[in-house]
Amino acid sequence: MDFDDVIARRKMVRNFTTDPVDRAALDRILDAARRAPSAGFTQGWGFLVLVGPEETERFWRSTFSADRRATFGWPGLFDAAVIVVPCSNESAYLNRYAEPDKGWTDRDPTRWPVPYWHIDTGFAAMQLQLAVVNEGLGALFFGIFGQRVDAVRAEFGIPNQFMPIGAIAIGHPANRDVPSPSLRRGHKPRDEVVHYGDW
Numbered sequence: 001m002d003f004d005d006v007i008a009r010r011k012m013v014r015n016f017t018t019d020p021v022d023r024a025a026l027d028r029i030l031d032a033a034r035r036a037p038s039a040g041f042t043q044g045w046g047f048l049v050l051v052g053p054e055e056t057e058r059f060w061r062s063t064f065s066a067d068r069r070a071t072f073g074w075p076g077l078f079d080a081a082v083i084v085v086p087c088s089n090e091s092a093y094l095n096r097y098a099e100p101d102k103g104w105t106d107r108d109p110t111r112w113p114v115p116y117w118h119i120d121t122g123f124a125a126m127q128l129q130l131a132v133v134n135e136g137l138g139a140l141f142f143g144i145f146g147q148r149v150d151a152v153r154a155e156f157g158i159p160n161q162f163m164p165i166g167a168i169a170i171g172h173p174a175n176r177d178v179p180s181p182s183l184r185r186g187h188k189p190r191d192e193v194v195h196y197g198d199w
């Protein structure tokens with residue numbers, strides 16, 4: 001698919017059919033994530049991949065109570081064939097930057113102006129989402145909050161050093177999708193966010 005089309009078509013999808021995702025396509029999508037840039041080429045990320053209703057149901061049970069599910073505005077989200085949980089690994093970066101070519105042997109996290117472990121995992125998640133569009137599929141990146149992070153960790157045995165940065169539902173878009181109310185805000189105009197020369 002043409003790059004401009006991928007960018008234009010990428011919209012969060014919250015209503016999926018139950019059709020499975022082709023395994024080769026899923027591998028290409030995950031390979032695109034692995035090709036994302038990372039500080040010091042640390043690649044301090046990991047991706048929990050849940051395929052099919054049995055595995056995805058374990059995720060939904062860990063993150064949505066029965067009550068919340070019954071009243072949720074986007075029930076077609078639960079039909080997504082695949083869920084990917086991208087996880088960032090802070091310790092991988094502290095260790096990588098303690099190597100001789102970097103030299104931050106104190107492994108002090110306050111050296112970091114922003115946490116590159118989350119940034120790199122976010123880059124990978126974005127690359128993954130673009131690859132999803134390129135495969136003619138749809139995706140939703142969504143948050144996992146509070147105690148649900150621990151519930152997902154426990155359910156799937158995610159090691160302590162890995163932090164889920166959210167989750168990505170992937171599947172075949174269903175015909176009708178209820179748009180997020182957030183979209184009413186519209187894209188901010190260029191001159192509000194872009195600052196040529198001086199801020």
Ligand SMILES: Cc1cc2nc3c(=O)[nH]c(=O)nc-3n(C[C@H](O)[C@H](O)[C@H](O)COP(=O)(O)O)c2cc1C
Binds near residue numbers: 011013143
């Ligand atoms: C970090 C992040 C967290 C998000 N969390 C949620 C979420 O929890 N639930 C949801 O429905 N959408 C979530 N979204 C999707 C945004 O609402 C969406 O990207 C935004 O409204 C713009 O719409 P678009 O991506 O379709 O262009 C999230 C997006 C990002 C980047």
